[in-house]
Amino acid sequence: MEKENPKKKGVVGAGAAVAAAGLYVKVMTDEQMELLRRQISVYTTICEKLAEMHKAISAQHDLSGMKLGALHCDPLMAYAGHKITARHRWSPTPLQLQILERIFEEGNGTPSKQKIKGITSELSQHGQISETNVYNWFQNRRARSKRKQSVPAPNNMEPEVEAETEFLKDSTKPEDTDFYDNSAPRDHDVYFLSPEVDTEELISWSANGSVMELQSVPSWGGFDVGEL
Amino acid sequence: MEKENPKKKGVVGAGAAVAAAGLYVKVMTDEQMELLRRQISVYTTICEKLAEMHKAISAQHDLSGMKLGALHCDPLMAYAGHKITARHRWSPTPLQLQILERIFEEGNGTPSKQKIKGITSELSQHGQISETNVYNWFQNRRARSKRKQSVPAPNNMEPEVEAETEFLKDSTKPEDTDFYDNSAPRDHDVYFLSPEVDTEELISWSANGSVMELQSVPSWGGFDVGEL
DNA sequence: CTGCTATGAATGAAAG
DNA sequence: CTTTCATTCATAGCAG
Numbered sequence: 001m002e003k004e005n006p007k008k009k010g011v012v013g014a015g016a017a018v019a020a021a022g023l024y025v026k027v028m029t030d031e032q033m034e035l036l037r038r039q040i041s042v043y044t045t046i047c048e049k050l051a052e053m054h055k056a057i058s059a060q061h062d063l064s065g066m067k068l069g070a071l072h073c074d075p076l077m078a079y080a081g082h083k084i085t086a087r088h089r090w091s092p093t094p095l096q097l098q099i100l101e102r103i104f105e106e107g108n109g110t111p112s113k114q115k116i117k118g119i120t121s122e123l124s125q126h127g128q129i130s131e132t133n134v135y136n137w138f139q140n141r142r143a144r145s146k147r148k149q150s151v152p153a154p155n156n157m158e159p160e161v162e163a164e165t166e167f168l169k170d171s172t173k174p175e176d177t178d179f180y181d182n183s184a185p186r187d188h189d190v191y192f193l194s195p196e197v198d199t200e201e202l203i204s205w206s207a208n209g210s211v212m213e214l215q216s217v218p219s220w221g222g223f224d225v226g227e228l
Numbered sequence: 229m230e231k232e233n234p235k236k237k238g239v240v241g242a243g244a245a246v247a248a249a250g251l252y253v254k255v256m257t258d259e260q261m262e263l264l265r266r267q268i269s270v271y272t273t274i275c276e277k278l279a280e281m282h283k284a285i286s287a288q289h290d291l292s293g294m295k296l297g298a299l300h301c302d303p304l305m306a307y308a309g310h311k312i313t314a315r316h317r318w319s320p321t322p323l324q325l326q327i328l329e330r331i332f333e334e335g336n337g338t339p340s341k342q343k344i345k346g347i348t349s350e351l352s353q354h355g356q357i358s359e360t361n362v363y364n365w366f367q368n369r370r371a372r373s374k375r376k377q378s379v380p381a382p383n384n385m386e387p388e389v390e391a392e393t394e395f396l397k398d399s400t401k402p403e404d405t406d407f408y409d410n411s412a413p414r415d416h417d418v419y420f421l422s423p424e425v426d427t428e429e430l431i432s433w434s435a436n437g438s439v440m441e442l443q444s445v446p447s448w449g450g451f452d453v454g455e456l
Numbered sequence: 457c458t459g460c461t462a463t464g465a466a467t468g469a470a471a472g
Numbered sequence: 473c474t475t476t477c478a479t480t481c482a483t484a485g486c487a488g
Contacts, residue, residue, distance in 0.1 A: 136470090137468080139473080364466090367476080368463065461487095462483100
């Protein structure tokens with residue numbers, strides 16, 4: 001496989017001599033400093049929390065599709081020197097996936113050409129996508145959902161109550177059983193505000209919005225990072 | 229380049245000495261400023277993405293139902309005890325492996341459905357196994373054995389430039405355009421500097437590794453946000 | 457503890 | 473539509 005090439009000593013421009021006039025320096029007051037520090041802290045916490053949740057959620061392979069594969073790289077990786085591998089196969093963004101699933105379940109068993117076109121244009125508002133992608137997606141979705149009717153899923157034993165079976169038994173069928181949601185109430189809100197964590201005071205984003213708020217404060221109290 | 233120590237807070241002396249004497253203003257070099265700016269940008273973007281992702285995921289909690297029915301790990305459980313790792317992926321017992329190998333080499337290039345079924349039931353006498361497992365096994369076995377003869381030659385290029393190597397092979401589809409990959413510039417720098425860019429395609433954080441990495445860089449080259 | 461390797465699994469795309 | 477291929481993700485097990 002190909003992995004990181006610790007070649008380009010990217011490292012957050014440690015030595016990335018900033019612009020030319022590196023003679024004068026920027027100045028910040030204590031106040032600004034404090035503010036900055038605070039914001040950073042918040043961001044850090046949020047990211048940490050989110051990462052944790054993400055990890056948990058996609059414990060092993062779930063991920064309702066958060067692996068956008070458009071460009072396989074994130075900002076950090078970029079600076080880390082990991083080349084931006086160009087060209088990757090398309091992958092729906094979470095939003096797109098959501099929509100696709102909805103449409104799929106809606107019963108439109110046969111997305112006609114026209115349908116596809118429409119869907120495509122709708123989805124392209126949430127990210128790059130082509131008609132072919134949509135077509136393939138439906139094709140695959142159908143084919144794969146079809147192949148899920150063998151596992152009797154008879155005795156769904158408690159995952160954690162494994163007797164002496166070394167490996168899990170029937171993990172057999174990947175996709176089937178739609179009743180799972182009975183065990184999982186939709187109190188999503190609660191999930192994120194986990195009982196023990198102490199940081200949620202900082203970030204309380206039960207539904208979805210808190211984070212957005214945070215994002216809206218990128219100016220960092222007078223410190224305009226954007227204008228730099 | 230002295231930022232190799234993820235553990236020890238570097239404390240770039242430049243003036244971030246928030247500690248004691250808080251009488252004079254803090255000073256940051258352009259370099260630090262740049263760094264900060266980048267990090268902020270990255271955090272912002274990531275948070276944005278994460279938020280979006282979670283919104284989508286929690287929206288229907290797994291729309292495709294593509295996961296193991298019973299196993300439904302939610303964040304809550306994760307926090308509770310990090311126990312979500314209950315499921316282990318299947319692995320053939322030596323005996324099963326032996327049989328599988330035999331069958332594989334027997335030439336049955338394509339163990340079709342029926343074949344799979346038969347094999348599965350045969351193997352299940354030696355341990356837990358499902359058709360899917362068998363299917364995947366053959367799939368992987370074939371793919372892997374095929375790729376066992378082209379390792380050395382193709383590399384020669386500098387890692388830093390090899391990004392452009394191949395995005396020519398985008399054979400996508402007949403009828404539509406696949407701008408999705410060509411339109412995205414790979415000017416890494418831009419990623420950080422322009423928050424206004426449509427982040428959808430800029431950041432794609434597929435692997436959980438990305439996030440993890442992020443977490444590991446909270447020191448902000450001198451800033452110790454962690455201690456806050 | 458950190459990283460690497462082997463390998464089960466998921467999935468977009470293509471072939472039949 | 474169904475089956476196969478190719479690529480990638482994620483993780484268990486092992487080595488340094």
